[in-house]
Amino acid sequence: MTPTRFTSEDVAECWRDALALWDVRVQLSPPEPHVKFHPDASHAQEPLAYIDLVKRQVFVNFELLATMRATGSLTAVLAHEIGHHARFPHTLGWDAELRVQEQRLMPGLKQSLTNLFYDLQVNEVVGRTHAEDLCAVYRGFQRVQGGEMSPLFFFYLAIYEELWGLAPGDLVPATQLQPMEQRFPGVRAEARMFAQTFYALPNGKLQFLYFCSTFIRFIEKPADLEFSLPLGGDVSVPDVDDLDAAIHGSSRWDDALDDAEARGWLEPMSTHSREEDALDTIHRVTEHLPGKGGGTLRRALVSRHYRRLVDQHILKLPTTPSQPEPYLRTTPQAWEYGDDPSSIDWTLSVLSQGHLAAVSPLRRELEADLPPPSELGVPSVEIYLDTSGSMPAPERGLNAMTLAAQVLSASALRKKATVRGVVYSHHNPLVSPWMYDEETARDFLLSYIGGGTQFPFDLLDALSQERPDAMRIIISDSDFLWNIASEKDLEPVLASIRRSRLVVAVLALPDELRARTVLEPLLRERRFRLVLVRWPSDFGKAAADLAQALLEN
Template sequence: MSQRPPRIPPEDVAKSWRDALALWDVRVQLSPPEPHVAFAPDASHAQEPLAYIDLVKRQVFVNFKLLEAMEATGSLTAVLAHEIGHHARFPHTLGWDAELRVQEQRLVPGLRQSLTNLFYDLQVNEVVGRTHAEALCAVYRGFQRVQGGEMSALFFFYLAIYEELWGLTPGSLVPPAQLEPMERRFPGVRAEARMFAQTFYALPDGKLQFLYFCATFIRYIEKPADLEFSLPLGGDVSAPDVDDLDAAIHGSSRWDDAMEEAQEQGWLEPLSTRSKEKDALDTIHRVTEHLPGKGDGKLRRALVAKHYKRLVDPHILKLPSTPSQPEPYLRTTPQAWEYGDDPNSIDWTLTVLSQGHLAAVSPLRRELEADLPPPSEPGVPSVEIYLDTSGSMPDPEHSLNAMTLAAQVLSASALRKKATVRGIVYSAYRKPLVSPWMYDEETARDFLLSYIGGGTQFPFDVMEALSRERPDALRIIISDSDFLWNLSAEKDLTPVLESVRRSRLVVAVLALPDELRARKVLAPLLRERRFRLVLVRWPSDFAKAAADLAQALLEN
């Protein structure tokens, strides 16, 4: 559904664009504004953005229809200047925005909607408001008319700051009828808005500004988990990706000096009484919990995988000389493409090279088929890892799971020796998860983050079947005392013993405090020359034990 042409003449739009660029005195690679096309045909004006920049197309869009409904067409220059300010000055990078999102979740735990857009708007509007304050006021007044309903305490305080910043009478932007009720709910709100306007813009750097911003605004967020707000100039800041957030989560030490100064100023409580988040996995949970589109947990899973990789790397001493990740799919033999076939299967490069002028009328198609794993280095076996994910150990996405970390160390060690790896994640509550043979670390790392929970039942039948399918593989069991109970419950150990005899080696890495009991229960297996027992006294020793085992078994 296209939007009707704006009532603002094209020459006025062009002039507003030039004036907005002149305000920042910068050269930007952005196209002049175009009319916004509604994202949802049935959405109301207030549900659509007023203006934004599509960074892929480098195109500025303005919702002229909403601007007219807000009776703020005269504010077009200010709106465009606001958008250019986000692009040219605030935020500087997506990495910076990621750092702010990490810090706000530490300062305001459980925050449902990020405050970073509010923060950037305060920075941008201070500059734009030096010459276009009244135009910005028209936008905020018009937004209230279109939005309707009672103003939240958060938005009230936000607009009260602009009243103080621009020397306006109280009630010029906020509803006059809410002045007294808001003062009763939040005593001193006007004085705090005045203090904020005097302090925020005088702070020397963005880190201190953001800490002061969070420490002040938290008072007006009654239920962080329920917070949901919209802004007339909101939605114009791009969200950071997984690499930006990962770097921010693991680089938070850069904020230590700013944190100390914020505590000295009295904005934040001292570290001794304020909870300081030290667990990166919990930080990942906080940062991703409120993000849109997190339903399937892909962003969290990717961040968790990067965290475990950091923990794995120090335990692996030897890297391959020429690390590579093989292409998981290969092209099949070309065939003639016919009407009704999938257009995505057309290989246009091959078609043009072989068909010449007939390429458009006689394309060739090639399907994709899975590539076979590359062979292991001479002497390096295929490795099967049986990972216990019962309830005795935590979900690795929320707390550090020592057994999962050990499995990741073994997997990465084998893959860096050009071995192939298969994972079997088991518990007692459902059928074990069995991966295909894997030959790149990212795939293996993601699979080994799987978790079932509940009780423990080792899949002896699965190991017996897989030992027939791939004899002479190295099989490693990672568990605790539950493995002893499972083995004791087996009435016939013949299939288990046959699995061991077919394997190159079966190693049980178990967290056990009682070695004598373990050797008594495992006596039938320990008599087999292809079975080994590795005892781990403390969960924190799992990763080192896995690294030592990998070096002993996989190093030539």
């Protein structure tokens, strides 16, 4: 059957009936035929129906509906789509909160269950009047897909059998009733209990926690979970803003988690589990995403996390506007014939001259608006960040040295300085161009190499010749002492220090005496400074104090 078997009048009538079921007005265009996402794919591999929120357009795969022998279910399918949009609007922010919680409750889950959750909400309402039409869709979906039904989908359909008073085997394959009961004893009773409990819960948070605690039993390998639904093309993936807000606002779920624990759905969670490190949560939420999209999203979320940490250390922010006026007007003077008409300040003329403004206007010249004196003389800052294996990758765990580099970078950029980053380990250091904004610098300084440590002294020499008088800051640990001790000729290092405005080594070291012994040749140079950090957790504060000492006037 082709889309032409559904006349425009048939579609319009089903659309009106679907809207009437919800008794709402929605800003959605009437349904249009689905155009294949992949021209070579069979229509059974394409979604049955979905809403394009950008175009605010509903699309229906009429060919698939006909193949499923469910053409009489068009009203129910459209009502399902409208329900997502009107009654259960899974906003991207709400969906992000659910994804964060499900990854904490079901770590490593490859595919999100949020669409199953939303469909359970929507179909309860649609099924009050169109249960049989929805059943026709699910039966047809099984015929098209073929193969053995997964435990997850079996339990999902068993819930509908209980909800709509159907006999066991009406929706799920009758041949799988006994084998599934053997694999999951009490599965039928659990489906009945779910249908009686889920819809009686007072809010969506409790519903979702109960949903996760129940469905996890039927997911044998979370890391391998892949499933498709006949009405499963509705949910868009939250963007970085939505996920960032959900990760850092998870405390809003504390009351619901307490209630779920009291009801016995969840094992009591420790304070540490409740307050799981944001970087761990970011990794879990993005790990299952396909291709490079997960890496890009993870990098953006990690960058947001480090920005929060940087802002905790830099308390004093610049007060200059982000778009300063390049010119200021001078003292007003009388405009005379022959003067530039564009210099007339008509607003001031009317306010001061009244009705004589047209006869005797005032003019004001423009002069350059120089930066405030407090911002003048801030040097360029070059940051050498050690990313050897002695510290964790900043995307997987809090890297204190990366945080220190970000604090120094942000401090300099907020003082209108330029910043260049050098991320090094054992070979092939990464060198940024001179950077002018925090986001670019923050992203670069999240780079990580790993492995052993070899400070790039030749690069220090070259860059100090390229831009003398820059301030250079080295962030490392005891490996830097080993690098210095291994250098046979320190003269190029000393020459680099002498060319620079200042070279500061910020090192994580408990032994000050050893550091001063190894670095004694450098410490004799008046442009070299040593800052020791006893514990890695002190790096952020040490960097903030250093930035204030070096950059504040």
